[in-house]
Amino acid sequence: AQSVSQHNHHVILSEAASLELGCNYSYGGTVNLFWYVQYPGQHLQLLLKYFSGDPLVKGIKGFEAEFIKSKFSFNLRKPSVQWSDTAEYFCAASSGNTPLVFGKGTRLSVIA
Amino acid sequence: DAMVIQNPRYQVTQFGKPVTLSCSQTLNHNVMYWYQQKSSQAPKLLFHYYDKDFNNEADTPDNFQSRRPNTSFCFLDIRSPGLGDAAMYLCATSTYGGGTEAFFGQGTRLTVV
Numbered sequence: 001a002q003s004v005s006q007h008n009h010h011v012i013l014s015e016a017a018s019l020e021l022g023c024n025y026s027y028g029g030t031v032n033l034f035w036y037v038q039y040p041g042q043h044l045q046l047l048l049k050y051f052s053g054d055p056l057v058k059g060i061k062g063f064e065a066e067f068i069k070s071k072f073s074f075n076l077r078k079p080s081v082q083w084s085d086t087a088e089y090f091c092a093a094s095s096g097n098t099p100l101v102f103g104k105g106t107r108l109s110v111i112a
Numbered sequence: 113d114a115m116v117i118q119n120p121r122y123q124v125t126q127f128g129k130p131v132t133l134s135c136s137q138t139l140n141h142n143v144m145y146w147y148q149q150k151s152s153q154a155p156k157l158l159f160h161y162y163d164k165d166f167n168n169e170a171d172t173p174d175n176f177q178s179r180r181p182n183t184s185f186c187f188l189d190i191r192s193p194g195l196g197d198a199a200m201y202l203c204a205t206s207t208y209g210g211g212t213e214a215f216f217g218q219g220t221r222l223t224v225v
Contacts, residue, residue, distance in 0.1 A: 043217055100157075
């Protein structure tokens with residue numbers, strides 16, 4: 001079955017620290033990959049997405065993700081986090097026209 | 113701004129009392145989804161529509177029904193809510209096509225008492 005795994009349940013970082021959130025997927029064939037963010041009290045918003053082409057994808061707010069096909073991974077990175085990055089981060093995947101399948105999410109807490 | 117709007121934001125219902133959650137969109141997307149999200153869990157797809165074509169996930173309980181009277185509106189009906197149905201319900205829309213992103217509403221938090 002198609003699935004998405006996020007390994008970190010809760011990550012706590014100090015401001016200016018670097019961030020990497022893990023995401024692995026289990027899909028056959030062509031896969032579309034997404035990272036969504038949910039700030040407290042707000043709706044899910046798209047951070048970035050990968051369909052094809054350059055495996056290094058840049059998104060909003062300084063986030064980027066790298067698609068590594070051999071590792072079935074799509075990790076999210078940011079070189080220097082800010083307090084305002086405190087949120088829940090969801091990795092998601094789809095294949096063709098199938099609906100998104102989400103990972104369980106990673107809660108990021110950024111402390112001063 | 114074009115968006116996905118869910119009403120109400122918070123809904124309290126009694127055990128066993130039917131409840132309807134609504135979703136509207138101004139994006140004119142032909143695909144609409146309902147997800148259920150419980151605390152510390154991934155959003156779980158309940159069903160989705162490609163235009164008027166209804167697609168039910170195999171493990172969605174019969175207690176959950178949906179209606180899509182037109183492109184803009186979609187409803188989630190819970191016929192007899194149980195305590196285990198308390199969750200955040202997310203509506204999303206997308207265009208039909210590989211790799212298109214989904215746009216989400218703010219969700220309705222359902223409490224069952």
